[in-house]
Amino acid sequence: MSDPIRGQTAICGLGITEMGKVYGHDASWFAGESIRLAIEDAGLEKDDIDGLLVNPGITGMMGTGISIPLQGYLGLRNLRLLNHMNSFGATASAMVQYAALAVHHGMANYVACIFADAPLQQGGSAGAAYGGAGRRGPTGMASLMPAFGFYGANTSYALAARRYMERYGIANNDLGRVSVAQRRYAVDNPHATMRQPLTLEDYHNSRWIVEPFHLLDCCLVSNGAVCTIVTTAERARDLKSSPAYVWGMGQGHPGNFPHAEIEVGTTSGATVSGETAYRMAGVGPEDVDVCEFYDCYTYTVLRTIEDYGLAKPGEAIGLYPEDPADPEAELPMINTGGGQLSSYYMWGMTPISEGVIQARGSGGDRQVEKHDIVLCSGNGGTLDTHGTLILSPNAN
Amino acid sequence: MAYDKPLPSPDEQTQPFFDGLREHKLLLQYFPSADHYQYPYSDRCYKDWSTDWEWRESSGNGEVYTWVRMHQLYHPSWKEEIPYTLAVVQLDEGPRMNTNLVNVDVDEIRVGMRVKVMFEDVTDEHTLPKFEPA
Numbered sequence: 098m099s100d101p102i103r104g105q106t107a108i109c110g111l112g113i114t115e116m117g118k119v120y121g122h123d124a125s126w127f128a129g130e131s132i133r134l135a136i137e138d139a140g141l142e143k144d145d146i147d148g149l150l151v152n153p154g155i156t157g158m159m160g161t162g163i164s165i166p167l168q169g170y171l172g173l174r175n176l177r178l179l180n181h182m183n184s185f186g187a188t189a190s191a192m193v194q195y196a197a198l199a200v201h202h203g204m205a206n207y208v209a210c211i212f213a214d215a216p217l218q219q220g221g222s223a224g225a226a227y228g229g230a231g232r233r234g235p236t237g238m239a240s241l242m243p244a245f246g247f248y249g250a251n252t253s254y255a256l257a258a259r260r261y262m263e264r265y266g267i268a269n270n271d272l273g274r275v276s277v278a279q280r281r282y283a284v285d286n287p288h289a290t291m292r293q294p295l296t297l298e299d300y301h302n303s304r305w306i307v308e309p310f311h312l313l314d315c316c317l318v319s320n321g322a323v324c325t326i327v328t329t330a331e332r333a334r335d336l337k338s339s340p341a342y343v344w345g346m347g348q349g350h351p352g353n354f355p356h357a358e359i360e361v362g363t364t365s366g367a368t369v370s371g372e373t374a375y376r377m378a379g380v381g382p383e384d385v386d387v388c389e390f391y392d393c394y395t396y397t398v399l400r401t402i403e404d405y406g407l408a409k410p411g412e413a414i415g416l417y418p419e420d421p422a423d424p425e426a427e428l429p430m431i432n433t434g435g436g437q438l439s440s441y442y443m444w445g446m447t448p449i450s451e452g453v454i455q456a457r458g459s460g461g462d463r464q465v466e467k468h469d470i471v472l473c474s475g476n477g478g479t480l481d482t483h484g485t486l487i488l489s490p491n492a493n
Numbered sequence: 494m495a496y497d498k499p500l501p502s503p504d505e506q507t508q509p510f511f512d513g514l515r516e517h518k519l520l521l522q523y524f525p526s527a528d529h530y531q532y533p534y535s536d537r538c539y540k541d542w543s544t545d546w547e548w549r550e551s552s553g554n555g556e557v558y559t560w561v562r563m564h565q566l567y568h569p570s571w572k573e574e575i576p577y578t579l580a581v582v583q584l585d586e587g588p589r590m591n592t593n594l595v596n597v598d599v600d601e602i603r604v605g606m607r608v609k610v611m612f613e614d615v616t617d618e619h620t621l622p623k624f625e626p627a
Contacts, residue, residue, distance in 0.1 A: 234499070234502065235502070236502045236503070236504045237502070237503065237504040237506065237507045237534065238507055238510070238533035238534050239533075240499075240500075240501045240502040240503075241501050241533075241591070241621075242591060243499035243568065244498065244499050244500060244501045244619075244621055245579060245591060245592055245593050245621065245623075246498070246563055246568075246571055246574070246577055246579060246593065247579055247591055248563075248565070248567035248568070249567065251565065252561065252563065252579060255561040256559045256560070256561050256579070256581055257559070259559045259560060259561055259604070260558065260559035260604055263559075263603065263604040264604070304564070305562070305564035305565075305576070306564060306565045307561045307562070307563050307564065307565060307579075308561055308562035308563075308564060308576065309561065354539065355532065355533070355581075355588055355589040355590070356531075356587050356588055356589060357583055357587045357588075357589070358587070362558075362559060
């Protein structure tokens with residue numbers, strides 16, 4: 098039994114800007130480009146937009162991110178819904194969810210959900226953008242972190258990955274298989290930043306960042322923006338592009354408590370979030386055709402596959418061929434645009450944007466043949482927050 | 494050569510913890526109403542929201558919850574140390590601590606390995622609680 102809201106709302110417009118090392122613009126500029134592309138995609142006019150939800154990326158923590166003033170910058174004068182949201186990598190799913198609930202109940206008709214970021218500066222490193230550069234030194238207990246040499250999300254995810262790998266006997270080569278598989282998809286994705294084919298040897302030769310992570314275990318850092326426009330199924334039907342109907346929505350936020358009572362690192366919020374979304378959609382893991390999973394690191398993909406019930410704990414790697422670079426090897430239908438590892442890092446909008454493309458069947462050379470049920474995940478903190486969207490080209 | 498790595502910067506609430514380190518004591522917050530040890534410092538117990546607590550000295554015993562080798566240089570002062578070992582240690586009292594593992598052969602480190610606290614007096618005013626094999 099599905100929920101009555103299944104298929105009643107849809108993503109009707111998608112705007113993906115140029116991605117990666119695109120310099121000379123701030124996050125607001127990228128946001129403007131993304132909403133312009135999204136209304137063009139949907140066949141809407143600017144004045145049709147009556148809802149705006151925004152999520153800044155890392156520039157939100159550096160003081161230069163998009164927020165409520167984006168309304169003024171874009172001249173949106175008809176807003177009936179407006180908010181700045183943040184549950185980190187789970188935000189994009191949550192924005193679409195709250196937008197869907199709002200349009201379903203008549204609070205707004207067309208809600209633009211925008212993620213925009215511009216942390217990369219010419220001559221600066223990607224690591225600097227996420228390593229805490231530009232932020233004030235911590236005091237109190239938090240000041241122990243740099244004193245011990247803990248820096249950035251790379252460290253906290255590597256810690257989580259190590260615990261998972263030792264528990265289930267997962268090797269670095271296994272993480273490499275995920276990285277190489279996703280790159281093979283990125284080769285066929287015109288939006289992707291990294292389109293050079295990759296081998297397992299390349300993976301092993303890439304430098305260590307935080308062992309067990311090589312460089313090629315870590316996502317990109319990108320300048321750019323993605324806008325999705327959410328409306329009712331009824332409105333979406335008559336618009337220019339085919340809708341991606343929202344079948345299921347869920348969230349799960351286990352948090353991160355540093356105490357023996359709570360296991361962290363080898364579980365995520367996907368279990369709870371997935372159950373909620375599956376129930377709403379009236380589907381189960383066996384019905385999923387395509388997965389677009391938040392892949393800040395290779396490890397995150399394996400963990401997420403298992404938490405959605407698509408493999409038993411420790412067995413997600415079994416979905417990947419021994420050598421994914423082999424053109425004869427069949428890849429799992431997971432992160433079909435290359436994901437955050439190889440295409441672009443727009444936090445939770447990376448999986449959703451590729452999910453919309455796959456649901457619509459507009460994936461070109463990388464299009465998955467059967468794409469009735471597309472499962473998208475968002476994940477924030479160190480597996481602390483989680484959001485799920487189940488999309489479909491079918492209204493019911 | 495003078496110690497040039499980032500140093501802890503205590504605030505009013507956490508000063509007793511850092512003073513404890515100077516005396517080579519690892520202090521944890523103990524909340525009697527929930528019989529709960531908590532770390533890092535918070536002014537409220539996250540179990541029952543009690544604000545009634547006391548400092549108690551930890552046994553300093555625990556096990557490796559997880560660990561990594563840091564290769565990336567984020568701050569120039571770590572240049573000579575890289576790669577160094579970061580760990581999360583599960584204390585026997587319950588809380589988990591971020592720390593460094595020292596005096597250990599990297600090939601020997603495993604999740605679950607028993608460790609005990611050691612105090613490194615990095616400057617005249619600053620001591621860091623690190624862990625070594627028990």
